[in-house]
Amino acid sequence: MADRKAVKIVSDQPDFLQFNNLACETAGGNVIFATDEWFAPASNLLKVLEPPEFIASAFTEYGKWMDGWETRRKRIPGHDWCIIQLGVPGIIHGLDVDTSFFTGNYSPSASVQAACLDESPALTLEGDRTGMAASDSQFEAVAKLHSESWEELVPVTELKPGYSDTCHNYFPINYPSRVTHLRLNMYPDGGIARLKVYGVGQKDWSALPTQDQLDLVALVNGGVCLGYSDAHFGHPRNMIGLGRSANMGDGWETARRLDRPKNLQVDGKGILQVPGYEWAVLRLGHPGVISQIEIDTNHFKGNFPDSCKIEACHLTPEEEGKYVSGRWSSDPGNKWRVLLQPQKAHHRHFYSCDSLAQSGPVSHVRLVIAPDGGVSRLRLWGVKPL
Numbered sequence: 434m435a436d437r438k439a440v441k442i443v444s445d446q447p448d449f450l451q452f453n454n455l456a457c458e459t460a461g462g463n464v465i466f467a468t469d470e471w472f473a474p475a476s477n478l479l480k481v482l483e484p485p486e487f488i489a490s491a492f493t494e495y496g497k498w499m500d501g502w503e504t505r506r507k508r509i510p511g512h513d514w515c516i517i518q519l520g521v522p523g524i525i526h527g528l529d530v531d532t533s534f535f536t537g538n539y540s541p542s543a544s545v546q547a548a549c550l551d552e553s554p555a556l557t558l559e560g561d562r563t564g565m566a567a568s569d570s571q572f573e574a575v576a577k578l579h580s581e582s583w584e585e586l587v588p589v590t591e592l593k594p595g596y597s598d599t600c601h602n603y604f605p606i607n608y609p610s611r612v613t614h615l616r617l618n619m620y621p622d623g624g625i626a627r628l629k630v631y632g633v634g635q636k637d638w639s640a641l642p643t644q645d646q647l648d649l650v651a652l653v654n655g656g657v658c659l660g661y662s663d664a665h666f667g668h669p670r671n672m673i674g675l676g677r678s679a680n681m682g683d684g685w686e687t688a689r690r691l692d693r694p695k696n697l698q699v700d701g702k703g704i705l706q707v708p709g710y711e712w713a714v715l716r717l718g719h720p721g722v723i724s725q726i727e728i729d730t731n732h733f734k735g736n737f738p739d740s741c742k743i744e745a746c747h748l749t750p751e752e753e754g755k756y757v758s759g760r761w762s763s764d765p766g767n768k769w770r771v772l773l774q775p776q777k778a779h780h781r782h783f784y785s786c787d788s789l790a791q792s793g794p795v796s797h798v799r800l801v802i803a804p805d806g807g808v809s810r811l812r813l814w815g816v817k818p819l
């Protein structure tokens with residue numbers, strides 16, 4: 434089941450939660466090694482479409498079925514750890530070590546290390562439920578090559594147990610370097626439901642020929658959502674994920690606006706005349722001139738928007754700073770230029786756009802949907818400037 438839980442930003446939540454999850458399975462994240470996966474596999478850490486669940490009656494031949502990574506009660510020296518390859522390498526701004534439903538068996542402490550292993554031989558290691566010693570030595574052989582590369586992101590820190598009011602263990606991260614791999618250490622053993630790695634992808638744009646068309650807002654190319662008016666059912670960052678969306682949970686979906694007129698009217702183009710709209714602002718991975726737009730409302734069948742419009746502008750990092758204090762908080766009103774006039778939006782649409790209207794490269798876009806609804810994907814094809 435898709436995550437239909439309301440995405441509600443409450444004031445005591447950290448700002449970094451707005452960024453992309455660079456490690457989740459839908460972004461291509463992968464656990465490449467775990468010291469022990471007796472009760473539950475470490476790959477569960479990266480699930481994103483399913484929030485952690487607890488099924489009281491579910492048991493496996495290994496013990497109680499748990500939705501997370503859970504190791505044995507350790508009876509030998511050492512601690513448990515796993516290596517995660519990020520789906521999208523980038524700059525990490527925060528972590529959520531989520532212990533949901535691990536109460537009498539949560540990991541009491543954890544630490545996180547990071548590395549940039551772009552140039553490394555592929556790490557293709559396998560843990561299993563019984564033969565950890567062999568896998569450990571296999572890993573150590575490779576890890577030795579890189580032992581100097583691992584930096585501490587989070588020191589050994591006590592975790593809170595997985596009750597609904599304590600399960601999120603948030604860690605703001607201030608680490609300016611690009612990360613490709615994380616090592617999650619549990620001290621000494623136990624369970625963690627999910628690891629969310631919030632950040633922004635970083636691509637080597639210098640290696641890309643300028644004439645190449647690229648989806649400039651894609652998660653893998655460094656696109657990021659900076660703010661939105663509403664994300665009740667799904668966060669706008671989902672629109673820039675890989676491929677077509679998996680289901681309705683893998684898209685931006687707002688609540689129904691309450692200011693919809695009681696009797697709806699349309700204009701000459703069939704567009705609803707409504708006072709309200711919803712918006713999401715995204716920063717491109719690199720400024721560029723956009724020539725093609727894709728707006729896909731896949732899976733949103735009874736709840737696609739009536740219309741959508743795209744505006745764009747160019748902001749320097751300093752200018753962006755004026756509008757983003759933690760989150761997108763004010764708006765460069767008069768800087769927006771219309772890139773796509775209001776269009777009906779009810780399936781997968783491709784639009785050519787007028788590069789002249791951009792009068793040069795743009796760095797930010799605002800998708801405006803009216804009155805409300807869901808969009809599964811937004812693609813903005815263009816070229817970076819010469």
Ligand SMILES: NC(=O)NC(NC(N)=O)C(=O)[O-]
Pocket residue numbers: 472495496497498499503505506537538
């Ligand atoms: N009831 C349990 O969860 N027990 C054990 N864990 C699992 N998954 O069976 C444990 O104590 O670690």
